[in-house]
Amino acid sequence: MAVRPGWQGRFYEDFEVGDVYRHPLGRTVTEADNTWFTLLTMNTNQAHFNAQVGASSEFGRMLVASPLTIAIAMGQSVTDTTQNAFANLGVDELRLTAPVFAGDTVWSESIVLDKRESASRPHAGLVTIRTRTLNQDAVEVLTFKRTFYVHKQGSDGGRSLFPEAAEPLTLENSR
Numbered sequence: 001m002a003v004r005p006g007w008q009g010r011f012y013e014d015f016e017v018g019d020v021y022r023h024p025l026g027r028t029v030t031e032a033d034n035t036w037f038t039l040l041t042m043n044t045n046q047a048h049f050n051a052q053v054g055a056s057s058e059f060g061r062m063l064v065a066s067p068l069t070i071a072i073a074m075g076q077s078v079t080d081t082t083q084n085a086f087a088n089l090g091v092d093e094l095r096l097t098a099p100v101f102a103g104d105t106v107w108s109e110s111i112v113l114d115k116r117e118s119a120s121r122p123h124a125g126l127v128t129i130r131t132r133t134l135n136q137d138a139v140e141v142l143t144f145k146r147t148f149y150v151h152k153q154g155s156d157g158g159r160s161l162f163p164e165a166a167e168p169l170t171l172e173n174s175r
Contacts, residue, residue: 011151023076026106062101129146
């Protein structure tokens with residue numbers, strides 16, 4: 001029996017310019033998501049939480065708050081890009097290219113645009129990606145570039161902190 005580690009994420013050495021990562025988890029945005037996010041962030045534009053205002057808009061219904069769409073897209077990319085990052089350095093060229101509505105399912109994918117060694121942190125490198133988010137109809141709703149610091153393999157910041165139990169998990173003690 002062997003312990004097989006789960007997905008540990010990518011380290012600096014794993015990124016190659018031109019690689020595309022299709023992030024595996026789509027996310028259906030609900031009306032509750034939109035209302036909670038709008039209220040949590042104190043967004044007072046009623047187009048996000050008032051059905052009557054949304055119905056009277058050019059879209060005929062409430063819009064999902066764009067910062068929520070951005071947060072979901074960035075979150076979708078973490079498993080493939082920044083699982084081992086320790087700092088986002090910038091988000092550039094952010095474009096909201098189509099509206100998102102409650103009930104839409106969004107998917108994101110990222111392409112590696114650049115990578116370079118860090119001059120000040122020998123345990124890390126800088127990676128720049130472009131992420132785009134598509135809805136269920138394959139319409140792009142969002143795009144942005146993001147640059148982040150990511151740990152190198154073997155660095156202290158990239159090591160697993162999973163605790164070692166006094167007794168290993170085995171078939172014998174699990175039945």
